Amino acid sequence: MSTITLRSAKGAPLTNTEVDTNFSNLNSDKYELGDSPSFVNLTLTGSFIPSITAAVAAAGTTQGTGTALTKASNIVTSATASSAEAVVLPTAAAGVHITIVNTTAVTLKVFPAASDAIDGGSTNASVNLAPYSSVTLIAANATNWYRVTNLIVYDSSGNRLN
DSSP: OOOOOHHHTTTTTHHHHHHHHHHHHHHOOOOTTOOOOOSSSSOOOOOOOOOEEEEEBBSSSSSTEEEEEEEEEEEEOBBBBBTBBEOOOOOOTTEEEEEEEEOSOOEEEESSSSEETTTTTTOOEEEETTTTEEEEEEOOOOEEEEEEEOOBBBOOTTTBBB
């Protein structure tokens, strides 16, 4: 929070130096586009709407050639087995949530960012995301992602119940 010298608190007009200091303090403490603000206790009224990419096209088959995921929610609508089936998570940062929805008939390879790992596995190793399924991953720290797997219930005829 910026320190501001007020005329009412000082009881006299501000000097040029005090006015300049006020502006410098405000300039130093302002939010700028691209900053990553953090809040101790944040209460939202209304809806929280995370960012989404509604038409991700998977690419390549490796960490270096896969499509980089840049939003909190990512819907993969295009993939080709053996040639365009990889997506790559952003660099892990504690608390980041990424959801991937695979609407294709292809098993996707989900890679962590370089030097990261998924579910305590090998660094840079992918995990599979089955066709027509989804997964949410949560970063525990700067290098480790963990999958939150939803339980899917089927009846004896193979019909999904939830």
